[in-house]
Amino acid sequence: MPNNSVTPDSASVGLTHLDAQGQAHMVDVAAKAQTVRQAVAEAVVVMQPQTLATIEAGDAPKGDVLGTARIAGIMAAKQTAHLIPLCHPLPIQKVEVQIVPDQTLPGYRIQATVKIKAETGVEMEALTAATIAALTLYDMAKGLEKSIEIRSVRLLSKTGGKSGDYRVAER
Template sequence: MDDQLSHVRADGSAHMVDVTEKATTSRTSRAQAVVVTRSEVIEMIMAGGLPKGDALPVARVAGIMAAKKTWETIPLCHPIPLGKITVDFKSDTGAGTVRVEALVKTTGVTGVEMEALSAASTAALTLYDMIKAVDPRAAITDIKVLEKTGGKSGDWSLEDPGAQS
């Protein structure tokens, strides 16, 4: 493996990686972001009772749109035809959290980790925007890739560390 960073040329300048010779494979990535707020705000989110309206459908669409536009916001990402994007929410009223999980799939020459991270992060930001009037101290935490499949580096999952190939 080359010791040089793939997005940096020998002179130190950044460039977009050449993926034209990479194999086309099925690729997926799953990422999360966690919104932390008060239990009563979680109840309002899940009931669709926030002053700004029903937050989950708005956040879902925002996450999907973000995945589709990742290449426009992250400078060295490639435009990728995405075959599937899902954004789902799991609430835990006792913990005061909503876990946003995004899944992105493609058949292509480069992975979709950044697209999944963009989807989860933007959905969480949208939730924050919709709850800040009732809880300006809400926070977004634990943004990370949970798993990926396909491509040269193989499959891996945080939930199954032994699955890395």
């Protein structure tokens, strides 16, 4: 049997996704109070200035790069529980994906906001939305440039829940 550094009492020392035998399980959130929770995640996509200009002009060969990426991000947030094994399926009330050009990169900053009133948070849904929007942007623009980079995906903030609020520190 491989040693994966999990001990039977791992759950008692803060590993919430392991049971008393060290087996992965979905956390029981039934006893938790429903609260309003929101998470905001960001993905950064970097490309050549000409690629950015072509997308901004609406001249990409595959069509509406940003609109397609935005819809993909929204759809991805709603599918997170199907993609990440121990995530709870959630009745999401809001998903917003903003894709803003940034000439200093050059490229785009994608920001995904997910909001819910539930027993558990939506950080993974926001991160999934930002990531899939970035991947879709790449897919829609790869005919223009294969070297597009997805450089960063991170949680910017989260509110609600037992652990309280979080906001990323500026770098």
